[in-house]
Amino acid sequence: AQTVTQSQPEMSVQEAETVTLSCTYDTSENNYYLFWYKQPPSRQMILVIRQEAYKQQNATENRFSVNFQKAAKSFSLKISDSQLGDTAMYFCALTMMDSSYKLIFGSGTRLLVRP
Amino acid sequence: EAQVTQNPRYLITVTGKKLTVTCSQNMNHEYMSWYRQDPGLGLRQIYYSMNVEVTDKGDVPEGYKVSRKEKRNFPLILESPSPNQTSLYFCASRAASTDTQYFGPGTRLTVL
Numbered sequence: 626a627q628t629v630t631q632s633q634p635e636m637s638v639q640e641a642e643t644v645t646l647s648c649t650y651d652t653s654e655n656n657y658y659l660f661w662y663k664q665p666p667s668r669q670m671i672l673v674i675r676q677e678a679y680k681q682q683n684a685t686e687n688r689f690s691v692n693f694q695k696a697a698k699s700f701s702l703k704i705s706d707s708q709l710g711d712t713a714m715y716f717c718a719l720t721m722m723d724s725s726y727k728l729i730f731g732s733g734t735r736l737l738v739r740p
Numbered sequence: 741e742a743q744v745t746q747n748p749r750y751l752i753t754v755t756g757k758k759l760t761v762t763c764s765q766n767m768n769h770e771y772m773s774w775y776r777q778d779p780g781l782g783l784r785q786i787y788y789s790m791n792v793e794v795t796d797k798g799d800v801p802e803g804y805k806v807s808r809k810e811k812r813n814f815p816l817i818l819e820s821p822s823p824n825q826t827s828l829y830f831c832a833s834r835a836a837s838t839d840t841q842y843f844g845p846g847t848r849l850t851v852l
Contacts, residue, residue, distance in 0.1 A: 670843035730783045
C-alpha cells in the first residue's frame with residue numbers, strides 16, 4: 626500500500642524568510658506523480674506544484690520549489706520569500722498511474738507566516 | 741475561467757433526509773472524483789468516474805451514490821445521511837495532459 630508521511634504538524638516562519646516542508650512517501654511503483662496542495666482558511670484545495678517521478682529535474686513555480694529525491698522517497702517543498710498569504714495547511718500527495726488515479730494525502734503541515 | 745464548482749457550499753440536514761451535492765467542471769475532463777476530509781483522517785476518496793456512465797468505488801463508498809450522465813457533472817448522493825457523514829466534501833476533476841486533479845471549493849455538510 627502507498628503511504629505519504631508529513632512529520633511536521635506545524636511550522637512557523639518570519640515573513641520574507643525561507644521555509645522547507647518535509648514529505649516522505651512509500652510506493653513500489655515506478656510511475657507516479659507527486660503534488661503539494663495548499664489549503665488556506667477558506668478550505669479550498671489549491672495546487673502549488675507537481676513533480677513527475679520520471680523527471681530528475683526538480684519542479685519550480687515562482688517562489689515554490691521542490692527537492693525530489695526518488696531513491697530516498699523524499700519530496701520536500703521550499704517556500705522562498707514567505708508571504709503572509711502563504712499561511713495555510715500544506716498537503717503532500719501521491720497519485721499512481723492506475724485506473725483509480727486516487728490521490729493519497731499526507732496528514733498536512735500547518736504553516737504560519739509571522740509578520 | 742476553468743473551474744470546478746460545487747453546490748451547496750454549506751448544508752445542515754437531519755438524519756435520513758436524502759440530499760445531493762452537485763459538482764460541475766468546465767474543462768472537459770473525463771475523470772472526476774469525490775473526497776471527504778475529516779480531522780485526523782485526512783482526505784479519502786469516496787467514488788470516482790473515468791468517463792460518462794463509468795463509475796467505481798474509492799476507499800470509503802458506504803452510504804454514498806454517484807452518477808455520471810454527462811461529462812461535466814458528477815453529483816454525490818446521500819440517500820439516508822447519518823451523523824458520521826458530517827464532513828467537508830471535495831469534488832475534483834483530472835487533467836489528463838498533466839495528471840493533475842483540480843478541486844472544487846468544498847461543501848461543508850452537517851448531519852444532525
